[in-house]
Amino acid sequence: MKRTPIFILGVGVLLAFVPKLGLPAFYDSLLYLMLHWIVLATSWNMLSGYTGYFSFGHGAFFGAGLYTTSTLLARYDWPFLWTLPVAALVAALLGVALGAVVFRVKSVRGELFALLTLAITFVIGTIVVNTPLDGGNGVSLAAVPVPAIGPTPSSTFYLLALAAATLTMLIAWAIFVSKFGAGLFAIHDDEDAAEVMGVPTYRYKLLALAISCALAGVAGGIHALFLSYVTVGEVFTITVPLTVVLMSVLGGTRHWAGPAVGAVAITGLLYSFTAADHAVAGKAMIGVILIAAILFMPDGILLRVQKLFRKRAATPGVTHPPSKPPAQDAARPAVGAAGDVLLQVRGLQKSFKGVRALTGVDVDVRRGEILGLLGPNGSGKSTFINVVTGHFMPTAGQIVFEGRELAGQPAHRIAAAGIARTYQIPRPFAHLSVLDNVALATMFGGAVHDVAAARRQAMTWLEFTGLVEKATARPDDLNLHQRKFLELARALASKPRLVLLDEVLCGLTPSEIDDAVALIRRIRDQGSTIVFVEHVMRAVMALTDRIVVFNHGVLLAEGSATDVMQRPEVMTAYLGSPHKELAHA
Amino acid sequence: MSAFTLPSASLLSQSVLSGVFVGALYGLMGLGLSLSWGLLRLINLAHFAFAFLAAYLCYQMTTMHVDPLLTLIAIVPAFFAVGAALHWVMARFSVTPFNSLLLTFGLMGIVEAIIQTIWTADFRKLESSYGEMKFKVGGLFVPIPEFITLLLAVGISLAVWAVLRYTDLGKAMRAAAEDAPIASAFGVNQQRNALLLAGTCAALASIAGVCLALSFTLAPSQMYAWIGVVFAAVMLGGLGRALGPLIAGTLIGVSEAITMAVTAPSWAPIVSFTLLIVILVLRPGKAA
Numbered sequence: 001m002k003r004t005p006i007f008i009l010g011v012g013v014l015l016a017f018v019p020k021l022g023l024p025a026f027y028d029s030l031l032y033l034m035l036h037w038i039v040l041a042t043s044w045n046m047l048s049g050y051t052g053y054f055s056f057g058h059g060a061f062f063g064a065g066l067y068t069t070s071t072l073l074a075r076y077d078w079p080f081l082w083t084l085p086v087a088a089l090v091a092a093l094l095g096v097a098l099g100a101v102v103f104r105v106k107s108v109r110g111e112l113f114a115l116l117t118l119a120i121t122f123v124i125g126t127i128v129v130n131t132p133l134d135g136g137n138g139v140s141l142a143a144v145p146v147p148a149i150g151p152t153p154s155s156t157f158y159l160l161a162l163a164a165a166t167l168t169m170l171i172a173w174a175i176f177v178s179k180f181g182a183g184l185f186a187i188h189d190d191e192d193a194a195e196v197m198g199v200p201t202y203r204y205k206l207l208a209l210a211i212s213c214a215l216a217g218v219a220g221g222i223h224a225l226f227l228s229y230v231t232v233g234e235v236f237t238i239t240v241p242l243t244v245v246l247m248s249v250l251g252g253t254r255h256w257a258g259p260a261v262g263a264v265a266i267t268g269l270l271y272s273f274t275a276a277d278h279a280v281a282g283k284a285m286i287g288v289i290l291i292a293a294i295l296f297m298p299d300g301i302l303l304r305v306q307k308l309f310r311k312r313a314a315t316p317g318v319t320h321p322p323s324k325p326p327a328q329d330a331a332r333p334a335v336g337a338a339g340d341v342l343l344q345v346r347g348l349q350k351s352f353k354g355v356r357a358l359t360g361v362d363v364d365v366r367r368g369e370i371l372g373l374l375g376p377n378g379s380g381k382s383t384f385i386n387v388v389t390g391h392f393m394p395t396a397g398q399i400v401f402e403g404r405e406l407a408g409q410p411a412h413r414i415a416a417a418g419i420a421r422t423y424q425i426p427r428p429f430a431h432l433s434v435l436d437n438v439a440l441a442t443m444f445g446g447a448v449h450d451v452a453a454a455r456r457q458a459m460t461w462l463e464f465t466g467l468v469e470k471a472t473a474r475p476d477d478l479n480l481h482q483r484k485f486l487e488l489a490r491a492l493a494s495k496p497r498l499v500l501l502d503e504v505l506c507g508l509t510p511s512e513i514d515d516a517v518a519l520i521r522r523i524r525d526q527g528s529t530i531v532f533v534e535h536v537m538r539a540v541m542a543l544t545d546r547i548v549v550f551n552h553g554v555l556l557a558e559g560s561a562t563d564v565m566q567r568p569e570v571m572t573a574y575l576g577s578p579h580k581e582l583a584h585a
Numbered sequence: 586m587s588a589f590t591l592p593s594a595s596l597l598s599q600s601v602l603s604g605v606f607v608g609a610l611y612g613l614m615g616l617g618l619s620l621s622w623g624l625l626r627l628i629n630l631a632h633f634a635f636a637f638l639a640a641y642l643c644y645q646m647t648t649m650h651v652d653p654l655l656t657l658i659a660i661v662p663a664f665f666a667v668g669a670a671l672h673w674v675m676a677r678f679s680v681t682p683f684n685s686l687l688l689t690f691g692l693m694g695i696v697e698a699i700i701q702t703i704w705t706a707d708f709r710k711l712e713s714s715y716g717e718m719k720f721k722v723g724g725l726f727v728p729i730p731e732f733i734t735l736l737l738a739v740g741i742s743l744a745v746w747a748v749l750r751y752t753d754l755g756k757a758m759r760a761a762a763e764d765a766p767i768a769s770a771f772g773v774n775q776q777r778n779a780l781l782l783a784g785t786c787a788a789l790a791s792i793a794g795v796c797l798a799l800s801f802t803l804a805p806s807q808m809y810a811w812i813g814v815v816f817a818a819v820m821l822g823g824l825g826r827a828l829g830p831l832i833a834g835t836l837i838g839v840s841e842a843i844t845m846a847v848t849a850p851s852w853a854p855i856v857s858f859t860l861l862i863v864i865l866v867l868r869p870g871k872a873a
Contacts, residue, residue: 054683101866102866105865105866108865108866112820112865115816115817115820115861115865116861116862116865116866118813118816118817119817119858119859119861119862119865120858120862122813122854122855122858123854123855123858123859123862125854126851126852126853126854126855126858127855129851130849130851130852136851237809237813238809238812238813239809242690245683245686245687246687246690249683249684249687250687280698280701280702281698283694283695283697283698283701284694284695284698284699286691286694287690287691287692287693287694287695287698288691288695289691290687290688290690290691290694291688291691291692291695294680294684294687294688294691295674295678295680295688298678298680298681298684
């Protein structure tokens with residue numbers, strides 16, 4: 001078993017003995033609050049920190065759990081502990097219902113998502129205050145007995161919060177190291193690219209939201225009895241979300257333990273100042289500390305401390321054992337002979353409001369060939385790639401790949417079916433290392449579930465494209481040539497049967513072009529079919545078996561490269577028609 | 586659940602009018618925030634702190650028998666300088682948009698502590714010669730302080746809109762907001778313009794604060810009550826658009842007022858925020 005979960009459990013069990021120390025109730029309450037905020041901040045971070053969808057609605061889900069418990073306790077006399085799973089369920093259902101609608105709308109990201117979740121908090125709060133759930137007077141739970149789990153009531157709450165916090169930290173860690181977590185971090189950096197590489201973004205976001213809300217609901221349930229008098233004004237405001245944002249960003253949103261660090265720090269600060277009789281100065285002090293932290297530790301405390309330790313320990317750059325590439329197929333076993341039609345496109349249309357980018361394209365791609373896709377600028381080549389890979393939905397037409405109809409499928413299913421692409425302007429995941437960029441494609445397009453195995457396979461692709469020395473570097477540290485090769489490695493890592501290359505040679509020097517051409521040949525020799533959009537004619541002549549020429553969104557010509565480039569209609573498409581006077585002269 | 590009671594026409598129109606006034610204040614408070622977020626890519630929560638600090642300073646000067654509107658002469662330049670200084674610090678450390686949210690939240694805490702130390706947490710109400718004056722237009726009462734707020738809000742929003750749209754400075758700022766490095770390459774002095782804009786946003790906050798002091802009772806904790814609805818007005822109106830916060834604020838204020846007149850005051854937030862949710866989900870392009 002891994003060390004970290006054992007460590008978390010161990011700490012949890014150890015801390016369970018604190019009530020035996022017989023400290024004054026104040027400390028039980030203080031520790032309860034720290035654990036309470038650890039649960040809230042860590043659960044918030046699971047959606048918002050990992051995926052970048054900053055939610056200002058955590059108060060709504062916390063409040064949903066709070067009011068579920070208080071209603072069940074006050075109105076229906078349920079035993080307290082049984083209300084907690086119900087609170088979690090109600091909060092999770094609320095979250096999923098909202099997420100199901102909101103995540104469908106593509107442009108609600110960033111600030112808009114934050115606003116939407118804030119608005120939802122106020123709406124739910126208003127509904128709660130005006131209905132019998134609260135009724136404006138709050139709900140009193142003074143008559144409800146506190147279960148005797150610890151020696152005193154305050155220690156009971158401490159133990160409950162400890163259990164919740166331990167559970168939350170375990171879940172946060174488990175997500176962080178899993179394939180699910182890798183997908184979430186990819187969504188953070190570039191959601192559309194992640195979707196095209198096989199990450200089921202909608203499903204993953206909903207799942208993260210559900211888990212996040214369930215844990216907030218549990219925290220709310222426990223807090224209801226702790227407060228023993230519940231009002232809307234304390235819960236359905238911007239305070240809870242702002243505080244969890246504060247704690248998470250202070251501690252570090254990109255690490256599973258970051259929010260916990262921030263929660264302990266801020267709660268400790270707040271209460272050390274209240275205790276010392278200087279409440280007002282305390283508020284100012286916290287402001288100063290926050291400002292200093294943001295200015296000097298913009299990625300959070302935890303990551304800064306980690307960097308400090310990394311410099312001292314001088315760990316070797318690559319943390320994975322150098323692997324001998326196991327003999328593996330570059331592509332999945334082919335289901336047909338070379339020369340079969342692999343991809344059949346009929347009548348493909350794509351319009352962007354008034355602009356018709358594709359007006360009815362018919363193309364056949366044969367297994368094992370290198371097909372060149374040429375045409376003047378604006379003829380629809382990139383749109384064709386975007387539609388085939390699912391980046392855009394087609395307006396009309398059919399795309400049949402190995403007998404399966406793919407038009408209209410979400411991009412991650414198309415990736416799983418065996419199609420991969422590179423982007424003309426490379427779109428790597430900026431916060432992930434080069435190795436993790438490729439490992440992501442292995443995990444999602446290539447359906448490898450174990451993260452460590454995915455990393456090993458990714459190394460072989462880095463060797464194939466000559467990027468091994470850069471495995472732990474960030475994509476920002478690569479030059480254009482290396483970034484293009486990273487795109488290629490990512491495209492290949494999912495072991496696709498069809499690879500679509502979008503102007504992969506653009507911007508490269510002549511010697512780099514030679515390297516790339518050799519690499520593309522090796523890719524085909526390993527069993528992939530390649531369609532590539534290119535303007536560099538000598539590469540087209542050297543590589544392609546067949547070319548098709550697009551013009552104004554329609555297929556203009558098709559055949560061998562030398563033959564097609566000499567046809568008059570193709571020359572006209574590229575160069576324009578001859579001037580009338582010169583034709584006479 | 587309270588019953589729906591259809592109010593009389595005069596009550597309804599008075600409600601709408603008061604909604605317009607409070608909406609104008611939302612708009613004025615949101616203007617600086619919107620410009621800062623849209624054009625400088627910094628979410629400035631300290632905006633509210635500046636507004637309240639200006640409100641308290643105005644209150645203080647009024648107790649020394651200075652006319653509230655005259656206090657603007659001292660307050661506006663002071664806050665311009667503070668805003669520019671804050672921006673200088675944030676630009677120096679290359680603070681990201683969400684980190685700016687946290688940093689300015691910290692600043693809010695500091696300012697709240699300062700206000701509480703100097704003026705205590707007791708409620709303070711500004712007393713001015715025209716605080717209680719109102720005039721009557723067609724059956725409707727128009728209170729003078731709120732009317733001043735409306736005039737200032739409309740006037741300033743239009744002025745800012747005109748500057749952004751028609752002057753070179755405005756175009757330079759919009760260009761820099763879209764793509765700062767390219768704008769610099771074309772000769773736009775982005776750093777100087779940013780300082781200018783940040784100072785202006787703080788100055789706008791201070792004007793909103795004075796208007797706040799004219800109409801409302803002040804308490805340090807009240808700062809936080811405005812955050813939610815002003816953010817809603819800012820995002821609904823579109824970031825960086827000068828007339829956006831005013832129009833959105835008025836929409837929110839009027840819908841709140843009508844809801845309060847027709848049902849109970851506690852239902853007021855639901856209309857504006859539901860409207861916001863519906864617009865975001867159905868036509869997010871408008872808000873972006």
